[in-house]
Amino acid sequence: MKVSKTVKNDIQIIQLSGRLDGNTSPKAQEELTALLDMKTKVVIDMAECSFISSAGLRVLLNLAKTLARNGGQGVLAGLGNEVADVMKITGFGNVFPSFTKVDQALAALKKGNR
Amino acid sequence: MIRIDSYPTHTYKGFKLRPGKPLPFGATIVPGGVNFSIYSSHATGCELVLFKKHDPKPFARIPFRDDFKIGNVYAMVVFDLDYENVEYGYVMDGPFDPAQGHRFDKTKILMDPFAKAIGGRDEWGKEPDWNDIYQHRARVAFDDFDWEGDHPLEIPFEDLIVYEMHIRSFTCHESSKVEHRGTFAGIVEKIPYLRDLGVNCIELMPIHAFDEFEQSRISPVTGKRLMNYWGYSNVGFFAPKAGYAATGKFGMEMDELKNMIRELHKNGIEVLLDVVFNHTAEGNEMGPYISYRGIDNHTYYMLTSDGYYFNFSGCGNTLNCNNPIVRNMILECLRYWASEYHIDGFRFDLASILGRDQNGAPMNNPPLLESLAFDPVLGKCKLIAEAWDAGGLYQVGSFPNWGRWAEWNGKFRDDIRRFIKGDPGLVGAVIQRVEGSPDLYRWQGRSTSSSINFITCHDGFTLMDLVSYDGKHNEANGEDNRDGSNDADSWNCGWEGPTEDSGTNFLRMKQIKNALTILMISQGIPMVLSGDEIGNTQLGNNNAYCQDNEISWLDWSLVEHNSDLFNFFKKMIAFRHAHPVLRSREHFRNTDYVGSGYPDISWHGTRAWYVDFSEQSRCIACLLCGKHAKSGTCDDNTIYVAMNMHWEMHGFELPSPPPGERWHVFANTDVVPPQDIWDVGSEQPLDNEYEVLVGPRSVVVLVAK
Numbered sequence: 001m002k003v004s005k006t007v008k009n010d011i012q013i014i015q016l017s018g019r020l021d022g023n024t025s026p027k028a029q030e031e032l033t034a035l036l037d038m039k040t041k042v043v044i045d046m047a048e049c050s051f052i053s054s055a056g057l058r059v060l061l062n063l064a065k066t067l068a069r070n071g072g073q074g075v076l077a078g079l080g081n082e083v084a085d086v087m088k089i090t091g092f093g094n095v096f097p098s099f100t101k102v103d104q105a106l107a108a109l110k111k112g113n114r
Numbered sequence: 115m116i117r118i119d120s121y122p123t124h125t126y127k128g129f130k131l132r133p134g135k136p137l138p139f140g141a142t143i144v145p146g147g148v149n150f151s152i153y154s155s156h157a158t159g160c161e162l163v164l165f166k167k168h169d170p171k172p173f174a175r176i177p178f179r180d181d182f183k184i185g186n187v188y189a190m191v192v193f194d195l196d197y198e199n200v201e202y203g204y205v206m207d208g209p210f211d212p213a214q215g216h217r218f219d220k221t222k223i224l225m226d227p228f229a230k231a232i233g234g235r236d237e238w239g240k241e242p243d244w245n246d247i248y249q250h251r252a253r254v255a256f257d258d259f260d261w262e263g264d265h266p267l268e269i270p271f272e273d274l275i276v277y278e279m280h281i282r283s284f285t286c287h288e289s290s291k292v293e294h295r296g297t298f299a300g301i302v303e304k305i306p307y308l309r310d311l312g313v314n315c316i317e318l319m320p321i322h323a324f325d326e327f328e329q330s331r332i333s334p335v336t337g338k339r340l341m342n343y344w345g346y347s348n349v350g351f352f353a354p355k356a357g358y359a360a361t362g363k364f365g366m367e368m369d370e371l372k373n374m375i376r377e378l379h380k381n382g383i384e385v386l387l388d389v390v391f392n393h394t395a396e397g398n399e400m401g402p403y404i405s406y407r408g409i410d411n412h413t414y415y416m417l418t419s420d421g422y423y424f425n426f427s428g429c430g431n432t433l434n435c436n437n438p439i440v441r442n443m444i445l446e447c448l449r450y451w452a453s454e455y456h457i458d459g460f461r462f463d464l465a466s467i468l469g470r471d472q473n474g475a476p477m478n479n480p481p482l483l484e485s486l487a488f489d490p491v492l493g494k495c496k497l498i499a500e501a502w503d504a505g506g507l508y509q510v511g512s513f514p515n516w517g518r519w520a521e522w523n524g525k526f527r528d529d530i531r532r533f534i535k536g537d538p539g540l541v542g543a544v545i546q547r548v549e550g551s552p553d554l555y556r557w558q559g560r561s562t563s564s565s566i567n568f569i570t571c572h573d574g575f576t577l578m579d580l581v582s583y584d585g586k587h588n589e590a591n592g593e594d595n596r597d598g599s600n601d602a603d604s605w606n607c608g609w610e611g612p613t614e615d616s617g618t619n620f621l622r623m624k625q626i627k628n629a630l631t632i633l634m635i636s637q638g639i640p641m642v643l644s645g646d647e648i649g650n651t652q653l654g655n656n657n658a659y660c661q662d663n664e665i666s667w668l669d670w671s672l673v674e675h676n677s678d679l680f681n682f683f684k685k686m687i688a689f690r691h692a693h694p695v696l697r698s699r700e701h702f703r704n705t706d707y708v709g710s711g712y713p714d715i716s717w718h719g720t721r722a723w724y725v726d727f728s729e730q731s732r733c734i735a736c737l738l739c740g741k742h743a744k745s746g747t748c749d750d751n752t753i754y755v756a757m758n759m760h761w762e763m764h765g766f767e768l769p770s771p772p773p774g775e776r777w778h779v780f781a782n783t784d785v786v787p788p789q790d791i792w793d794v795g796s797e798q799p800l801d802n803e804y805e806v807l808v809g810p811r812s813v814v815v816l817v818a819k
Contacts, residue, residue, distance in 0.1 A: 090369035
C-alpha cells in the first residue's frame with residue numbers, strides 16, 4: 001500500500017495504491033494522519049486500490065469522522081465496482097460521497113457539494 | 115496514555131507474549147495484540163494453534179504456560195499478529211474417559227466456543243476440503259460498527275406482526291431479481307417489499323454459524339444434494355453464518371449483517387433471531403470434534419451416568435444449559451447479539467430443554483430462564499419460547515415465564531387449522547384462541563402478548579400446501595416419506611396437489627384468506643410464514659429442512675400470479691395496524707367497563723348474542739367494542755367478525771352497531787377479488803343492517819362507522 005498526496009486548486013488529493021488490508025491499514029492510517037490537513041477538502045483517489053478489507057474500511061470511516069470533527073470535507077473517486085459494492089453492502093457506502101473520476105470529485109468539492 | 119501492561123513479558127519461538135486476561139472469553143483485540151482466553155475445568159494443558167487464513171497447516175503452536183492460567187481459564191496475549199489474516203484454534207490435553215464424561219483428544223484442533231467469526235464455510239455450498247484438519251476456524255473479529263444512531267426499535271410486543279423467514283429461501287430464486295441472492299444483502303434489497311406487505315418484524319431462522327454440509331447426501335429420489343439447509347445445528351453461537359453474507363468470502367459477514375439490521379430498523383422493522391441452544395452440531399458419540407466435546411465435554415453436554423449423550427433435542431446431544439458455565443455462555447451470547455448486533459428479540463428453539471436440570475429433569479424455576487427474564491441487557495428484548503422439546507416435554511401455557519416469556523402457541527395453530535378444515539366441536543376453542551388464549555395465559559397473570567399466534571411456520575406445510583394436500587410428500591428428502599409431521603390437520607379441498615379446477619382453486623384461496631383473517635383479528639402476536647402471502651408451495655413437502663432448491667426458494671413470480679392474495683394480505687395486515695381494538699395487551703374482561711353499552715368482546719352465532727356450542731356448530735362471530743380498545747385507553751371502530759366454517763351458507767343475525775353508526779364490509783372471503791377486501795377507510799356499507807349472509811367456509815369482517 002502506497003499513500004501519496006498532491007494538491008490541486010487548494011484541494012488535497014490522496015492516492016491509495018495497492019491492498020488496504022489488515023497488514024497495511026495501521027501504516028496507511030498513520031500516513032493519512034501525518035499527510036492530511038483535516039480542516040480542508042480531500043479527494044481520496046481509490047482507482048489504484050485493488051482490495052479493501054474490514055480493517056481498510058475502518059481506515060476510511062475513521063478518516064471521515066476525523067474530517068467531520070475538524071470541519072474538513074472528503075469525497076472518494078475511482079472506486080472499482082467490486083470495492084464499491086462491498087462498501088455498500090457492509091454499511092460503509094455512506095461514509096463519503098463517491099465519484100467516478102478525480103476531476104468530478106474536485107469539481108463537486110469546489111462547488112461545495114457533498 | 116500508554117498502559118503499562120501493553121508490553122510483552124515472554125517470548126516463545128519468536129512470538130511475543132504476556133499473561134492474558136481471563137475475561138472476556140474468546141479472542142479480543144488489545145493494544146499491540148490479541149488476548150486469547152478459553153475455559154476448561156477438566157483439561158490438563160492447552161495450546162493455542164495459529165493458521166494463516168485458509169492454510170492447511172498451522173504456522174504456530176504456542177502452549178499456555180502454567181503461569182498464564184487463572185483458575186480454569188487459559189489466557190494469553192500474543193503480540194504483533196496480523197489478526198485479520200489469522201485463524202486460531204486450541205489443542206486440549208486431558209483424559210479420554212467417556213464413562214467419566216471426558217473425551218479429550220490431543221490430535222484435534224478445536225474451535226473457540228466464543229469465536230465471534232468463524233471461517234471454513236465462507237461461501238455457501240462450496241464443497242469444503244474434507245482432509246482439512248480444522249474445518250470450522252475461529253477468527254478474530256472486528257466488532258466495531260458505525261450504527262449511525264441506530265437503536266433496537268422496542269415496538270410494543272402486541273403491535274408486532276412477525277414474518278418468519280429463511281435468509282436463503284427469501285431471495286435465492288432468480289425471480290427475486292436481487293443482486294446478492296440468498297444473503298443478508300439480498301434482504302436489504304427486499305425491504306421495500308416487506309414495507310409494502312406491512313410486517314414490522316422479521317424472525318430469522320438460524321443465522322448462527324452452522325455447517326450446510328452436515329449430513330449432506332444425495333437424494334436417491336431427485337439426485338440432488340440434500341443439505342443442512344435450515345441450520346438448526348450450531349457450530350458456534352457467537353458468529354453469524356458467513357455463507358449467508360455476500361461478503362463472507364472476505365470475512366465481512368459481521369458488517370453485512372449489521373448493515374442489514376440497521377437498514378431494517380430504519381424502515382421500522384424489528385429483527386428476531388431463532389436461536390438453537392438445545393444442542394450443537396457435534397452429534398452423539400459418533401459425531402465430529404468441532405469444539406465443545408474436546409474442550410470440556412463434561413461441562414457442555416448433558417450426559418447419562420455412563421457418559422453417553424442425552425438426546426432431548428432429537429439431534430444426538432443436549433447442551434447442558436443449566437450448568438452454570440453453559441448458562442453464562444448463553445447469557446453472554448444473547449447479550450452480545452442484543453448489544454453488538456441490536457437484535458430486538460429471540461425465539462428459542464425447543465426451549466423446554468433450557469428448563470431441564472443436568473440430569474434432564476424439568477425444573478420448576480430453571481435458573482437459565484430466570485436469568486434471561488431478568489437480565490438488564492436483555493431487558494427490552496422479546497423472549498419467545500418454542501415451549502416443547504423432543505423429549506416429550508410440552509409446556510404451551512406453562513412455560514416458566516416470570517412475566518417475560520412469550521410462547522409459540524401450538525394450540526392456536528392446531529385449533530384454528532381444525533376449525534378451518536371444518537372439524538366439529540371447535541367453537542369453544544376458537545373463542546379462546548381469538549381472545550388471545552386466556553385459558554392458557556390469563557390465570558397466570560400473563561398478557562395476551564404471551565401468545566405468538568400462528569397457523570404455519572417453517573415446520574410443516576406452507577399455507578398453500580395446508581389447503582392443497584391431505585398428506586405430506588417428503589419423498590425428495592430421501593427418507594421414504596417417513597420424516598415430517600403426520601398430524602398436520604390439512605385438507606386438500608378435494609384434490610391432492612395442484613389442479614386446474616377453478617372451483618377447487620377458489621376454495622383454496624378462500625381457505626388461505628380465512629386463515630389469515632382469523633390470525634389477524636385474534637389478540638396476541640400474529641406470525642406469518644414468509645411466502646404464504648403469495649401462495650408459496652413446497653409441493654407438499656412439510657419438512658424441507660434439507661432442500662436447498664426450488665422446493666424452499668420463494669418464487670417471486672407468484673407476487674404477480676397471486677396478486678389478489680398478496681393484496682388481501684396487505685390489506686388485512688393494514689387493518690390490524692389500523693385497529694388497536696385487535697391489539698389489546700390485557701385480556702378481555704367480557705364486561706362493559708367503559709359504559710359503551712357493549713362488553714369489550716361479545717360472542718354471537720347465526721343468532722345475535724347467542725352462541726351455539728353444540729358439537730356440529732361451525733358458526734361463530736365476535737363483536738369487538740371500539741370504545742374498549744387497548745383497555746379503554748383509545749377509541750376505535752367497533753368490529754364484527756363472522757366465521758362460518760360450515761360447507762353451507764348461513765345468515766348471521768347482526769348485533770346492532772353503536773348508535774348513529776352502520777355496518778360496513780371490510781372483507782368477505784367468499785367474494786371474488788378485488789371486492790373480497792377493501793382499503794381501511796373505504797369499507798362498503800352493508801345493505802341489510804340486520805343480517806349478513808356468510809358463504810360456505812367463509813369469513814366476513816364488518817366495521818361500524
